[in-house]
Amino acid sequence: MTIIELFKKLLQFKSITPDDAGTFEFIDEYLGNEWECIVSDYEDVKNRFYYKKFNNKNQHLCFGGHIDVVPAGSNWDTDPFEPLEKDGQIFARGAQDMKSGVAAFLYACKHTEYFDGTLSILLTSDEEGDGIHGTVIALEDLKKRNFLPDYAVIAEPTCEKVFGDSIKIGRRGSINGYLTLQGIQGHAAYPERAVNPIHLISTILPNIASHRFDNGDESFSPSVLTITDIRAGLQVTNLTPDKLNLMFNVRNSTKTNQESIKDFIDSEFKNIDYTFRMTQSSYPFITSASSKMVKKINDSIYKTVNIRPQYSTAGGTSDARFFSRYGSDTIEFGVINDKIHSINERTSINEVENLTKVFSNLIEDF
Structure with missing residues (x-):
């Protein structure tokens, strides 16, 4: 053969x-x-x-x-x-x-x-x-x-x-992040009675999207935060959502790990009610x-x-x-x-x- x-x-x-x-x-x-x-x-x-x-x-x-x-x-x-x-x-x-x-x-x-x-x-x-x-x-x-x-x-x-x-x-490794921002649901006509998680994250997104955790080296390209999904609301126009879910992925070099990513997320969302977890599918x-x-x-x-x-x-x-x-x-x-x-x-x-x-x-x- x-x-x-x-x-x-x-x-x-x-x-x-x-x-x-x-x-x-x-x-x-x-x-x-x-x-x-x-x-x-x-x-x-x-x-x-x-x-x-x-x-x-x-x-x-x-x-x-x-x-x-x-x-x-x-x-x-x-x-x-x-x-x-x-x-x-x-x-x-x-x-x-x-x-x-x-x-x-x-x-x-x-x-x-x-x-x-x-x-x-x-x-x-x-x-x-x-x-x-x-x-x-x-x-x-x-x-x-x-x-x-x-x-x-x-x-x-x-x-x-x-x-x-x-x-x-x-x-590179692969780290997945799962973030939930907690708000307060309410009528869109009374924004002062609600806490809109979409508004909360709007000023933070520019800081985290495509964020570089390191500059890479001769072997690895930089470790970059890539947002892969954002979800909030019930697909109606008169209801402020009570929470927002965001997912991201970081293809990480040997210079970046879960601890450094967590520190970054904590610093960006320190004044917001949120929960966060990570998984690592490869190192x-x-x-x-x-x-x-x-x-x-x-x-x-x-x-x-x-x-x-x-x-x-x-x-x-x-x-x-x-x-x-x-x-x-x-x-x-x-x-x-x-x-x-x-x-x-x-x-x-x-x-x-x-x-x-x-x-x-x-x-x-x-």
Whole structure:
């Protein structure tokens, strides 16, 4: 089976989160008996950790990813789960995010004859969903077994314009804020008898909207408060509302945390009756540009396509945050990211073949 045949096979599975749709049964058969497997399923989520110890050297490189995809949606030109090859491109749901990456490292690992240590693959069916029963569950299991990887490559799509132009050496965190301003309901004709929370926040909004908590640095852009929702009132014109709900998000660097955000909110709303809470769905991380992991993937990309990638921490969250939290030097590298989650998602045959070569070269030279 060629890499493109493997890629097309994976795309045929309708593996919408958290259903693997038979994908893992196929991968079990594809890798064969030479690879051991640790199962860390949680309720309806399936997690698989495949590994092969080539020798007893204390060096463990893991490739991570997810086999689940978002729903296809409507108005595709073709069946989203019947991959179509056209003009050097392959169209299907998950082509970029991220069955191209999964196919590439499965093929590279299966065809590895020697590695100086342990080679592994961690896959989940719960990355596009809540993500709380997927990779993090498998890594917790590995921690208990004292078998966490030293290095990790997450094959999410990372390139911007041409294959090889960007890798992610970190990610920003994500902090969500929920604010409720309490007022006093009343008739709009008698504003002096009411406390209008919309009026209360009107003078504060310019201070908090797009507020920068830090200036960023060479690795991270500034941590900015983005207001995502404001709600008040009962959709009538003669009633002053009794409360206002506001939600915001901060994609934070390592310079900003929940405490600094809370201090800012407290200072801005100190004279108002309000309640406030925060949640953090992910924490920022950075892998040093001088680390072995970054240097090796950089060299492998250059060896394959003669490009030195830029280092990035942009974008949303990924399962890379879990690997980093458990102590693995982690990077992300995959195909061009321009059609993920969209109608007629696609990636090129050339990218998939080159990604496979990058991973093969990485393993060989590690």
